[in-house]
Amino acid sequence: MSRVLSSCCRPSPTTPILTCRLRSDTSVLMSASAPPELIRRRRFMRFRFAKEISMKHYDAVIVGSGAAGSVMAFRLAERGLRVLVLEKGKREDPQSFVHNEMAMLPRLYKEGGVQTSVDHDLVIMQGCTVGGSTVINNAIWLRADLTRVLPDWKTRGADLSESRINQAYTDLESKLHVSPLPAGLANKGTDVFLRGSQALDISAHLLNNNRSECIGCGWCNYGCRYNRKASMLVTFIPWAESCGAELIDQVQDIRFGIQGDAVKSVDYTRHGHKETVTADRVVVCAGAIGSSELLLRNGITQRGNVGKHFHVLGGVMVTAEMQQPVNGYDGIGLTAMAEVGPESVIETFFSPPGAFSITLGGWFATHLERMRRYNYFAQAGVMVGTDPRGTISLDRKGRTKIDLSFNKNDLARLRRAVEAVAKIFFAAGAVSVLPATYRFVELTHPGDLALLDEWIRHPDDLLLGSAHPQGGNVMHEDPKKGVVDTTFRVHGWDNLYLVDASVFPSNIWANCQATVMALSHTASDYVVQ
Numbered sequence: 174m175s176r177v178l179s180s181c182c183r184p185s186p187t188t189p190i191l192t193c194r195l196r197s198d199t200s201v202l203m204s205a206s207a208p209p210e211l212i213r214r215r216r217f218m219r220f221r222f223a224k225e226i227s228m229k230h231y232d233a234v235i236v237g238s239g240a241a242g243s244v245m246a247f248r249l250a251e252r253g254l255r256v257l258v259l260e261k262g263k264r265e266d267p268q269s270f271v272h273n274e275m276a277m278l279p280r281l282y283k284e285g286g287v288q289t290s291v292d293h294d295l296v297i298m299q300g301c302t303v304g305g306s307t308v309i310n311n312a313i314w315l316r317a318d319l320t321r322v323l324p325d326w327k328t329r330g331a332d333l334s335e336s337r338i339n340q341a342y343t344d345l346e347s348k349l350h351v352s353p354l355p356a357g358l359a360n361k362g363t364d365v366f367l368r369g370s371q372a373l374d375i376s377a378h379l380l381n382n383n384r385s386e387c388i389g390c391g392w393c394n395y396g397c398r399y400n401r402k403a404s405m406l407v408t409f410i411p412w413a414e415s416c417g418a419e420l421i422d423q424v425q426d427i428r429f430g431i432q433g434d435a436v437k438s439v440d441y442t443r444h445g446h447k448e449t450v451t452a453d454r455v456v457v458c459a460g461a462i463g464s465s466e467l468l469l470r471n472g473i474t475q476r477g478n479v480g481k482h483f484h485v486l487g488g489v490m491v492t493a494e495m496q497q498p499v500n501g502y503d504g505i506g507l508t509a510m511a512e513v514g515p516e517s518v519i520e521t522f523f524s525p526p527g528a529f530s531i532t533l534g535g536w537f538a539t540h541l542e543r544m545r546r547y548n549y550f551a552q553a554g555v556m557v558g559t560d561p562r563g564t565i566s567l568d569r570k571g572r573t574k575i576d577l578s579f580n581k582n583d584l585a586r587l588r589r590a591v592e593a594v595a596k597i598f599f600a601a602g603a604v605s606v607l608p609a610t611y612r613f614v615e616l617t618h619p620g621d622l623a624l625l626d627e628w629i630r631h632p633d634d635l636l637l638g639s640a641h642p643q644g645g646n647v648m649h650e651d652p653k654k655g656v657v658d659t660t661f662r663v664h665g666w667d668n669l670y671l672v673d674a675s676v677f678p679s680n681i682w683a684n685c686q687a688t689v690m691a692l693s694h695t696a697s698d699y700v701v702q
């Protein structure tokens with residue numbers, strides 16, 4: 174900790190500090206004509222030393238290379254810290270990304286894209302690759318409404334500075350070239366959505382994004398093979414590496430070596446080989462769910478708070494069939510949002526045929542018939558923020574259990590949001606509106622909207638999904654009520670920090686990447702001290 178931090182980036186920051194001392198010790202042990210007892214000891218020591226010699230020391234070990242981990246890695250490395258990032262997923266070459274959903278889902282998504290809650294009613298999508306969920310996200314850059322979020326967090330024991338977070342947003346926006354999404358890249362479904370909103374006097378607008386010179390192929394959720402999306406894989410990770418940070422991918426089974434109130438070493442397995450590194454600080458950035466899993470597997474429960482207060486921003490897709498072809502696959506799908514009130518988030522969407530087919534209700538022949546009309550569809554996603562009432566836990570076999578159900582309140586909000594977006598599509602001339610329901614539901618007239626109350630009563634009446642899991646290791650000043658304090662230090666630990674979407678005390682009601690990165694940006698100032 175007392176190391177003087179240099180302010181410039183250094184090409185090779187990892188000096189294996191144990192090496193010199195142990196090498197000289199080993200050479201003494203290897204002197205000639207030793208008695209058999211010493212030879213046996215020598216063999217044992219050689220084995221031990223071989224292991225220790227390879228043990229590197231870092232100023233900071235970061236677990237997870239997504240939105241939070243990458244920003245943290247860069248911010249620490251640029252200030253001269255020796256940084257190691259450990260990532261569970263594989264480092265992919267963007268040029269190897271193909272426009273094939275079945276090929277890309279297992280490569281880039283956690284559990285191949287089918288991570289679900291215990292009751293299987295909710296699919297929670299996350300990335301598992303170097304760059305985390307930013308590699309598969311839609312590159313929409315949305316600041317959270319801090320005037321709404323921070324007062325709520327304050328009542329929940331987490332008083333954060335609005336100006337610091339705003340400064341972080343501004344810095345990140347300049348680094349990632351955040352700009353308004355060009356209208357010419359949006360798909361035609363966006364026109365439908367904006368036209369319908371305008372007809373109803375609903376404020377709707379194109380969003381900001383972190384892409385540069387995008388060609389609008391629309392395959393953002395399967396990795397950008399053209400490097401136009403400023404994901405962490407092509408920005409903060411290489412920037413951190415240029416400042417000397419190291420990254421190891423495909424690590425499994427991370428175990429903390431604990432001494433007193435500090436994590437002194439980190440063990441991990443890679444391709445069957447166990448490795449150990451020592452560290453002055455450890456920063457957990459494994460994402461919502463992942464960070465809770467990691468702490469629980471290491472026996473860190475924080476008085477039962479780890480895994481508590483999990484929540485999502487999630488909901489359903491609503492598809493509209495138009496009279497004329499829309500060719501929604503041609504261009505970017507997630508482009509615009511409509512402001513229909515504080516209790517839901519409504520954004521345009523579209524996806525390639527495989528993912529699209531899952532969001533389209535109906536079965537067998539009906540489903541096939543609908544899919545044949547693929548190029549006539551426009552789509553929007555409606556999302557609501559659940560209260561922080563879910564839990565992440567490990568079952569008796571050590572498997573992760575995600576326990577969160579949409580309650581009556583969430584479903585009522587979703588019904589109203591589905592109704593709002595259906596009205597938008599009808600106002601734009603839709604011939605039918607198809608919410609993503611388990612049963613076959615087709616609205617052919619605004620008068621049908623009254624039926625939604627009957628059709629949407631239980632969570633499994635809808636095909637629910639979320640790309641924005643949050644909470645599970647929430648921030649709270651009181652160690653009895655939360656996992657991290659307002660400096661992102663895990664309560665009661667000297668050198669263990671945690672920052673990612675899991676620290677959000679309650680829902681931010683916005684796409685999460687900007688706020689995750691902004692919190693990591695802020696947290697790095699505490700971690701570096």
Ligand SMILES: Cc1cc2nc3c(=O)[nH]c(=O)nc-3n(C[C@H](O)[C@H](O)[C@H](O)COP(=O)(O)OP(=O)(O)OC[C@H]3O[C@@H](n4cnc5c(N)ncnc54)[C@H](O)[C@@H]3O)c2cc1C
Nearest residue numbers: 237239241261305306310311313460463673674684685686
């Ligand atoms: C399909 C999709 C589309 C999205 N679109 C948008 C969008 O347009 N705009 C937006 O703002 N947000 C979007 N998001 C959400 C946004 O990407 C996430 O909120 C954000 O990336 C979360 O950051 P994080 O650091 O908390 O987690 P992640 O970015 O998910 O990173 C966590 C990393 O930790 C790794 N990890 C987990 N466990 C371990 C372990 N035990 N050991 C080592 N590594 C581990 C994971 O593999 C992963 O790489 C989208 C998400 C998805 C899935």
